[in-house]
Amino acid sequence: MKAGNILETALYAEDLEAAEAFYTRVPGLEVHSRLAGRHVFFRSGTGMFLVFNPNQTEKEESAHGTRGRGHVAWAASQEELDDWLQWLEKQGVKVKDFYWPKGGRSLYFSDPAGNSLELTSPSLWNIS
Numbered sequence: 047m048k049a050g051n052i053l054e055t056a057l058y059a060e061d062l063e064a065a066e067a068f069y070t071r072v073p074g075l076e077v078h079s080r081l082a083g084r085h086v087f088f089r090s091g092t093g094m095f096l097v098f099n100p101n102q103t104e105k106e107e108s109a110h111g112t113r114g115r116g117h118v119a120w121a122a123s124q125e126e127l128d129d130w131l132q133w134l135e136k137q138g139v140k141v142k143d144f145y146w147p148k149g150g151r152s153l154y155f156s157d158p159a160g161n162s163l164e165l166t167s168p169s170l171w172n173i174s
Contacts, residue, residue, distance in 0.1 A: 072134065072139060073120065073163075084102045
């Protein structure tokens with residue numbers, strides 16, 4: 047057995063309205079569904095990006111009952127990274143532009159809940 051592509055990834059934020067506003071405005075994700083006070087789900091490429099309110103999911107028997115900051119990285123071509131940098135700065139997002147010693151580049155920034163977000167070329171992982 048071998049796992050395939052990641053179908054979904056999840057982060058946690060207590061203020062779901064701020065999360066929804068950020069993720070639709072900054073990375074331009076499309077809202078798939080929401081349940082007030084519990085979650086907001088977004089389409090992200092061929093997968094799903096989930097944001098849960100830990101204050102609610104910790105009370106449930108679901109496997110999504112956790113809290114704390116997390117990390118997610120989206121794929122962007124080397125050619126797109128300069129455009130992303132300009133876009134993020136235009137949106138008032140503080141960005142760390144990081145060049146890896148063996149090649150590759152990552153743009154790091156945070157969402158309103160303090161989660162670590164990244165845009166990087168898949169070539170960083172030798173993925174085309």
